Amino acid sequence: MGWGDLLGRWPVWRQLTGADRTGRGAAARSAATDRLRPRTADADRVVKSICPYCAVGCGQNVYVRDGKVVQIEGDPDSPISRGRLCPKGSATLQLTTGPARETRVLYRRPHGTEWERLDLDTAMDMIADRVIKARRDGWQWTDDEGRRVRRTLGFASLGGATLDNEENYLIKKLFTALGAIQIENQARI
Amino acid sequence: MSPRRRREAGGERPTVPAAEFASYYGRPVLKPPVWRSLDIAGYFFLGGLAGASSALAAGASWTGRPVLARNAQVAAVGAVGLSTAALVHDLGRPARFGNMLRVAKPTSPMSVGSWLLAAYGPLAGAAALSTLTGRLPRLGRAAGTAAAVLGPAVAAYTAVLIADTAVPAWHEAHRELPFLFAGSAAAAAGGLGLLTVPPAESGPARLLSLAGAATELTAATLIRRRLGLVARPYRAGRGGRLLRAAEGLTLAATAAAAAAPRRRLPSALAGVALLTGSALTRFGVFHAGVDSARDPVYTVRPQRERLRARRRAERPASAPGG
Amino acid sequence: MSDPAADTGYADPPPRMGFFTDTSVCIGCKACEVACKEWNAIPEDGMELTGMSYDNTAGLGASTWRHVAFVERRGPVPAGPGGEGGEPSPQGAATPGREEGELRWLMASDVCKHCTHAACLDVCPTGALFRTEFGTVVVQEDVCNGCGYCIPACPYGVIDQRRGDGRAWKCTLCYDRISTGLEPACAKACPTESIQYGPVEELRERAASRLAALQEAGVRQARLYGADPDDGVGGAGAFFLLLDEPEVYGLPPDPVVTTRDLPSMWRHAAVAAAGLLGAAVLACLTGRRR
């Protein structure tokens, strides 16, 4: 790079030689400013999504770059939301990518005072064992009046109003097949 | 009415009944300056001292007062050096000090000041260096002359720098502040002369300080008279207290300097008082400005009155035809 | 009035872009605040319960570029159903000991005004603040050295220094987004179109007709703020429809760009400086004579 180039990048020089004499506009621009682009413009993909908060069901566009979500904003195509989002919807990027997300399994043993680490596979296996046992311990073929009930009261589940239909379907299907009936969600609350 | 409504900002209450004054939970409309007072008011003082000293030095040099000239030159270069350091210290990103010369903006007193300092500092330095080393005397003299021409600008531009803000107490005083600052600078430079130069050569310093003090006191009086509500921070609060102290010192110093022109100790004491008074003036002005920015009444009420006056003036004009 | 972009060295600039914030339809949801922060990756700005109604943001600043004000205030009835205004609401009267008039909960999303004559930009010594081709006013974060001058210069108290960072920050009107034709994050999120983005000329027309419609409906308190090109800042690029006096929302009633008086300041300073020089010279000359 020659001195001429360097000089040409000096805003004072541009002031003297260009139209922006007072140095308040074009002459004052930095190289970084000239390079400025919205991060959405460099996204590899725009994934169509739906806001996870309330039940209005606003459309969201999820911008992904290098395997990371870099921006989430309203989907203008949605006839429900027309691209708009409320403060919660607007905070979805932080919800999904913020530091508050836990990404590791934690385990508290009975009477334990602190969390411990556990790998996911072990945790799933332990949970499966516990479900089998609790189910069996709480099993009823008949109730106290002798009516056939074929069920277990040994375990219960609460949750699902923020989950997908497919997830609720599998939860209901599995737990019902296990004979559990205390399957509930936020809709009751 | 809930307790928080109409709660006004802390500090002094305006004299006008509060009922007609609305604000947003008493919060300031403006953002008060984030400048640190020691850095920036200090910079104003030192810049003024330097600039006026350069002028005095040149005059002394031309009129054959080598000690005064030398001391003033040294004071100028020391003050400008310190003031530049204060300025850099106050930056949020000191490493980017160089960006001050990225553009040259007549609309920005700070840009103008930066270029001024960039020119003045080396000149003042060259002048002092030449005097101290005795080398390149002609160049030194030319530099000193140039510094003398730029010096007063360095002393006065800082008034524009603060007046060119939305801070009510500063902006509304934009006519007087340059005189206040120039006068204060003169008083300080004179004071330094009185302090450091034997009576034999300190005559110009005394005269300059007297002229400066008179200008400063006049400008301050004018500000308080003319600014109405917005003058209040110059009277009350921290700014007011500092300014009162400054004026007291300046008056005392003037009296001392005038009464005993040939005696070293009173002169020196007068010099100290003048320097201190000058510094306190800048700190006072600084704080008066900050206080006026913090209380929304100084922003809202004058604007509201201006609007009312304009409406009154407009109404008859637009009346014909309904 | 002249085009600020053309005045600052842009040949053939696009239309000047800005915001029209219609506070009469603001529901105070603060989506603008969050969307702005998400897009611009602005840090958290304090977790204090202010007691200022539902406003815990308190004001614009270095880390808050949109701020929703909440004002609980008694006033005349806005539009009555069917358009008749001013009629006292049946619910207003019943509580003894309270002031007359219907309780209004005013909400307004404040933002940088992107003034035609922008003091922050005028006084910036580094050129960090500059005028874009869209006529907006933006800080270049790679240039700003945190001198802080822009902060007291702003007549609206918008721009501020971010602690720990040292630089000055404010709304960029999403310069990166609008450069590629996107709308600013806040305007895009706003559920009720209280924040409208577009060419300033068009927005001014829209604002005028909205004002007319509201006044027709009896909302006598409605007024535009910052839409007049002849005001003290030459008109704002981001202007508002308010339902009360500007100061009620924390806005200055008659802001003036400080640099309007700069020539006069320079004149006074020149006289003062000349006087100082003259005084110094004169003092020396006088002293000699003695």
Place this chain on the structure above:
Amino acid sequence: MAECHPVGFQWVMEAKARGATVIHVDPRFTRTSAMADLHVPLRAGSDIAFLGGLIRHVLENEKYFREYVLAYTNAATIVSEEFRDTEDLDGVFSGLDPRRRAYDFSSWRYEDAEVSAPSGLQEMRPEERDRVRGAARGEKHGSGGAEVSAGPMRIRTDETLRHPRCVFQILRRHFARYTPETVERICGIPQETFAKVCELITENSGRERTTAFVYSVGWTQHTVGVQYIRTAAILQTLLGNIGRPGGGILALRGHASIQGSTDIPTLFNLLPGYLPMPHADRGRDLEEYLRAETVRKGHWGNMRSYLVSLLKAWWGEAANADNDFCFDHLPRLTGDHGTYRTVLAQLDGVCKGYFLLGENPAVGSANARLQRLGMAKLDWLVVRDFSLIESATWWKDGPEIETGELRTEDIGTEVFFLPAAAHTEKSGSFTNTQRLLQWHRQAVEPAGDARSDLWFAFELGRRIRAKLADPAYRERHGLDDVEMDRPVLELTWDYPTEGRHGEPDAEAVLAEINGRDAAGRPLSSYLELRPDGSTSCGCWIYCGVYADGVNQADRRRPGSEQDWVAAEWGWAWPMNRRILYNRASADPAGRPWSERKAYLRWDESRRRWVGPDVPDFDPATPPDHEPPPDATGPEALSGTDAFIMQADGKAWLYAPSGLVDGPLPAHYEPQESPFANPLYGQRRNPVRSLPPPGREHFQPSDGERGAQVFPYVATTYRLTEHHTAGGMSRWLPRLSELQPEFFCEVSPELARERGLEHLGWATVITARSAIEARVLVTERMKPLRVQGRWLHQIGLPYHWGPNGLTTGDAANELAHIALDPNVHIQEVKALACDIRPGRRPRGRALRELVEEYRRRAGIDEQTGRQM
């Protein structure tokens, strides 16, 4: 609505800009009130009186839409002679058994409806009925009405509406006492304000105009919640505002897929598509179940097809006609097994394991302390969430640890915290509040151990099945009852997986939900479902969402390229209908009631119903169609039976069955109220659901000793800036900084009365607990004049708990678990309480304070339990 559904509120603002009038009825002055033309503050818990007053106004002033009412409602239907109204019985209906605290509702039936029919509730012994009732039967009507008659329909009507026992006249008599004076006394709404509401609503209803009602949990969370909505339904039906554009009663639900989680219910009493879970008393086999649950007319008549298709979806090849399609694989109910009962079962040591899947009951459920005490008795607890919510950490730092009621070392509960995947990390569908299924696509893989709940359920099932199928495992664990495990082992549980973590393919699950024909092809509508096992379908109302093998929920034709109904965005159940019962948008002859409100019309030339929406009616059935007398199911519907899910094809002004607490709504005071019921001697809902004594304390109400100890009414709610129990908001700086602390809202008058200071602290106390909150004194809270006294109400946003970036006490600590008897939802919208300045005591002193209040109010095990 502006407060909790801001983006939905854009349409209200748009309507307002076009001249609509917005009325906001709420104890509080919210962001919605700020935008409304008229804000009507009322006493929390008094809405039935308010709506009842409107109904009376409509009836007395002949403001109802007569043609609509005659054509589409049961106004003309004659009710049984045995029926006695609250008018006659001082606040209760006929059939109340005070001992069992339950209604026998046989007397509520239509005249001549066959009571001796071979099935249904009518035939049961009273004890059986109670149990079935307890099982939240009413909720099965999430997509349609209940049975009125088991035999062929012979409904007596009087088209002149003059018969003293016709529904219309019963209605008139029933609501006669809901005068404006009464409304004022009960609700605290001045008569002139009420008159304004009456005028606005009636002026904006009829042929040319419609009025819409929008509600949320402010209506449901009461001991008479279902009847709140019933009252609105009566009003809207009288005004002709159902099935028409701009009309309706719109539930604004608060979670992305809370509608979906009711449709495909993780609810104890339902199977997918609002099919009731079998009950031990009426579900011994498939035939008995169908006899008990099927109605003769309307689309519920095809229940066998729906259920058999579901059983085929779940048990595939194993399900066939010979084994009742594995009907016996389904567990049976014997009563209420809702979430609050589950907590009691945990306390009783019956329920030993608990899954919390994106739910935070330690903050979000009523009587949060009880929730935590229940969890402390578990063997194990699995929490799946984004962050360490209170329900995951109560054993360590919960409020009971602080009060000393629990000691960490003593708690035996094993806790698994499993990080959940976010919506951006998985594909799937949400069903929004207007029954619209919308697909969200996976953007990235979840990080670390985070997984979708789809993965979790699939993986858990896979592991359990593998273990149960492993003889060594069975041997080791003594699992000798093979029959017990057959339903799990025979379950169809084979989904393709994809991605780094082997996530099940959600679209494959959606395809199963949609259903397939015998050849495995996707079905396109529930009309194709067959009772013979040749079709499978995981949720009959969702049948068609995967029509033609295309994910219809993922349709994204931009709204700007469609008409205002936007039928090609997502997919609404049933059959992509956007407005339910839209046949009612046209007059009996098939012409729109007005051009202004045109929606569907009968096109004689094409012999079809046409309009921008899918007709909620057989598209080829002409308006003049009369069904053959022996027809059943959908074939029994006439050309004017617009309410096709109803057993008589009519909208019900009077509900002869389906509700356990009365065929008509009546104003009852909340469980705990500082006021008496001025309307009836019966104070509270006589059949409200109460927990058994010993687990919870209730407060005395007005007229009872000690009632004055709790003189104020608290109501809980949400803020725009937070989400429910805070799991998705209190951990985010963006949202937390906007509402950084728990506060209570009080009026300046209450602040004066109790010495509360703005931004100071206050302690709010009930018989359950005491919580502290910062005080916001605001004129938005308005004292109301109720029964001659000033009532102060206290607003409590319920988002907070001890964890997260912004913390505070949970408002739900204060709430009790007296429930609505139909749906078992708690009453957190109207709680009597006390408030005093200052912070609450810490440690043991907190419980002592509550004890002191109980003593002062004379509270014992029986307080508040009177019928």
